[in-house]
Amino acid sequence: MEKGKAPAEAAESAAAYAxxxxxxxxxxxxxxxxxxxxxxxxxxxxxxxxxSEPKPSLAQLLSPV
Known part of the structure; x- marks a missing residue:
C-alpha cells in the first residue's frame, strides 16, 4: 500500500480498472x-x-491529367 493513502483510495475497483x-x-x-x-x-x-480495367500504366495513374 502506498504511503499516505487511505485503504479505500488505494484499492481500485475492478470496474474502474477495466x-x-x-x-x-x-x-x-x-x-x-x-x-x-x-x-x-x-x-x-x-x-x-x-x-481496374483497362489497366493503366503507373505513369498514367500518377499523372494529374
Whole structure:
C-alpha cells in the first residue's frame, strides 16, 4: 500500500480498472489507426487503380491529367 493513502483510495475497483484499461487501449488503437490510414491511403488508391480495367500504366495513374 502506498504511503499516505487511505485503504479505500488505494484499492481500485475492478470496474474502474477495466474502464481505465479500455480508455488506454482505445487511445492506443486510435493513434495507430491514424498512422496506418495516413500512410496507407495513397498506396491503396494506387493498388485499386492498377487492378481496374483497362489497366493503366503507373505513369498514367500518377499523372494529374
Amino acid at each position: 474502464a481505465r484499461l479500455a480508455r488506454e487501449w482505445s487511445t492506443w488503437a486510435m493513434k495507430n489507426t491514424k498512422v496506418v490510414a495516413h500512410y496507407g491511403f495513397i498506396p491503396l488508391v494506387i493498388l485499386v487503380g492498377m487492378s
